[in-house]
Amino acid sequence: MEKFSFGVDPITSHAWNRDRTQIAISANNSLVDIYQKSEEGWEKTQTLNEHTQRVTSVDWAPESNMIVTCGSDRNAYVWIQNGNDEWKPSLVILRINRAATCVRWSPLENKFAVGSGSRLISICYFDKDHDWWVSKHIKKPIRSTITTVDWHPNNILLACGSTDFKVRVFSAYVKDVEAKPSGNVWGSKLPLGACLMEFGGSGGWVHGVSFDATGNRLAWVSHDSTINMVNASANFAESQTKLKNLPCHSLQWVGPDSIVAGGHDCWLLRFSVDDSNNLTFEGRVGFSRKRTEEKVTAMSMFQSLDKRATVEDDSKKTSIHQNSIVQLLIHTGGREAVTKLSSVGADGLLVVWNQHSLQASIGGSTFDMLAETINQVNIASQE
Amino acid sequence: MSKSTSTTIFRKVNIDEFDENNYQDEVVEADQVAVPAEEEIERLLNSKKNVDALQLLLRNAPITSKNQVDKDKAHQLVIRVLTMFKASEVGDAVNSLDSNSIDILMKYIYREFAAPSEKSASVCLTWHEKVYAVGGVGSIIRVLTDRKGV
Numbered sequence: 001m002e003k004f005s006f007g008v009d010p011i012t013s014h015a016w017n018r019d020r021t022q023i024a025i026s027a028n029n030s031l032v033d034i035y036q037k038s039e040e041g042w043e044k045t046q047t048l049n050e051h052t053q054r055v056t057s058v059d060w061a062p063e064s065n066m067i068v069t070c071g072s073d074r075n076a077y078v079w080i081q082n083g084n085d086e087w088k089p090s091l092v093i094l095r096i097n098r099a100a101t102c103v104r105w106s107p108l109e110n111k112f113a114v115g116s117g118s119r120l121i122s123i124c125y126f127d128k129d130h131d132w133w134v135s136k137h138i139k140k141p142i143r144s145t146i147t148t149v150d151w152h153p154n155n156i157l158l159a160c161g162s163t164d165f166k167v168r169v170f171s172a173y174v175k176d177v178e179a180k181p182s183g184n185v186w187g188s189k190l191p192l193g194a195c196l197m198e199f200g201g202s203g204g205w206v207h208g209v210s211f212d213a214t215g216n217r218l219a220w221v222s223h224d225s226t227i228n229m230v231n232a233s234a235n236f237a238e239s240q241t242k243l244k245n246l247p248c249h250s251l252q253w254v255g256p257d258s259i260v261a262g263g264h265d266c267w268l269l270r271f272s273v274d275d276s277n278n279l280t281f282e283g284r285v286g287f288s289r290k291r292t293e294e295k296v297t298a299m300s301m302f303q304s305l306d307k308r309a310t311v312e313d314d315s316k317k318t319s320i321h322q323n324s325i326v327q328l329l330i331h332t333g334g335r336e337a338v339t340k341l342s343s344v345g346a347d348g349l350l351v352v353w354n355q356h357s358l359q360a361s362i363g364g365s366t367f368d369m370l371a372e373t374i375n376q377v378n379i380a381s382q383e
Numbered sequence: 384m385s386k387s388t389s390t391t392i393f394r395k396v397n398i399d400e401f402d403e404n405n406y407q408d409e410v411v412e413a414d415q416v417a418v419p420a421e422e423e424i425e426r427l428l429n430s431k432k433n434v435d436a437l438q439l440l441l442r443n444a445p446i447t448s449k450n451q452v453d454k455d456k457a458h459q460l461v462i463r464v465l466t467m468f469k470a471s472e473v474g475d476a477v478n479s480l481d482s483n484s485i486d487i488l489m490k491y492i493y494r495e496f497a498a499p500s501e502k503s504a505s506v507c508l509t510w511h512e513k514v515y516a517v518g519g520v521g522s523i524i525r526v527l528t529d530r531k532g533v
Contacts, residue, residue: 224524242522
């Protein structure tokens with residue numbers, strides 16, 4: 001495991017470049033910082049400064065090397081590097097009147113989806129004739145803010161979660177940029193905006209959705225502390241697992257039958273899926289950090305009693321993240337076999353989780369951390 | 384040009400009502416759940432089948448019902464059953480419940496916490512401790528988020 005701190009501000013979103021040597025991070029403000037990996041840690045190379053309000057989501061297209069950002073200022077920008085390696089923005093015509101909340105490149109990187117508070121999803125693509133990014137809207141039957149989107153591996157279907165507690169699967173086929181798709185298990189007719197499936201409806205806001213590697217199964221986490229899954233190839237069998245923990249915020253398939261989720265619990269949680277589509281909670285990922293035993297002198301005890309009204313300093317959590325985990329991304333590998341995961345949290349930490357090679361054979365999802373590789377680098381933000 | 388006016392009544396107009404795309408809460412079909420009769424519960428309690436009485440009530444909780452009288456009645460019955468347990472029996476009773484019942488029981492406990500009577504408050508605290516041990520903070524989160532109250 002590697003742990004990096006990017007200051008004290010909560011991190012809203014992060015995105016990796018193709019070879020994982022650069023990272024784009026937004027620290028809960030209107031800026032997006034690009035960091036380059038160096039021997040000492042991470043070095044800030046450029047700041048993307050175009051949004052006028054808080055940036056809500058960042059995504060980096062690995063092959064075409066384009067960054068897309070969206071924010072509360074109702075705008076999205078596509079950033080492309082010019083000859084001098086400087087990132088230049090171009091505005092996307094989103095046509096929305098509320099904040100944009102989430103953005104994701106499609107797997108083929110020829111379009112991206114922006115969810116927003118104006119109860120619609122903008123599917124954006126490059127219009128060669130006019131030389132800018134335009135969008136088409138998916139409106140019906142969405143009745144509330146879109147909180148999260150995820151693309152199906154076939155580049156056509158899009159899953160979204162919203163604050164009306166529902167998860168929907170839409171067709172995001174744009175005839176201007178791609179060939180007519182054939183049907184699959186989710187549906188046969190795929191015009192843009194066709195709502196193929198709708199799940200959920202009770203519980204809480206949906207915080208995260210994720211397709212598995214085959215695209216036949218869809219999992220999501222919501223604010224009623226549940227994790228849910230639906231299997232399209234098994235007659236849309238739904239399953240739900242109620243957690244004992246605080247709600248999860250983000251999730252990722254890390255193997256054919258395993259999911260890792262993280263959220264307000266501050267831990268990464270591991271789930272397995274069996275043949276009859278049942279989700280089972282496997283446990284927390286990683287070891288618990290031991291509280292460092294400090295010598296208790298009489299003086300420090302009384303100082304501590306005076307300052308905090310307690311003898312022991314119990315303000316630190318035993319988990320790696322010291323605050324809610326906000327976003328999980330795949331660092332290395334594909335959804336069928338992830339070997340490294342990265343997570344960012346409201347504590348300003350970026351954690352890269354290794355797969356423990358010895359335990360990899362069991363379900364292929366046992367992420368563990370090697371204590372000796374912990375490498376903490378502090379980067380003073382915004383000096 | 385806007386005229387200065389002393390009337391503020393226009394500020395109280397709920398403009399969202401006139402938005403046809405406005406979010407509407409899903410209309411949940413009320414399941415026809417019959418709250419177990421008081422006599423039935425009484426009979427179970429008299430024959431010392433406290434756990435059966437509790438399970439029966441939690442399985443048939445009128446969570447989708449719109450009838451407040453039904454809900455109140457069910458709530459009264461649940462609290463009555465809870466107070467019948469000895470403190471030492473609470474743990475075993477909680478362990479015999481499935482996860483749905485645990486969540487519903489937590490809802491009843493929190494409803495009682497909202498307006499506790501002198502007798503029920505301490506009983507509910509005992510139950511809360513045991514239910515929390517099984518359901519964790521997750522079940523409290525579900526009390527807070529679920530629209531289907533008891």
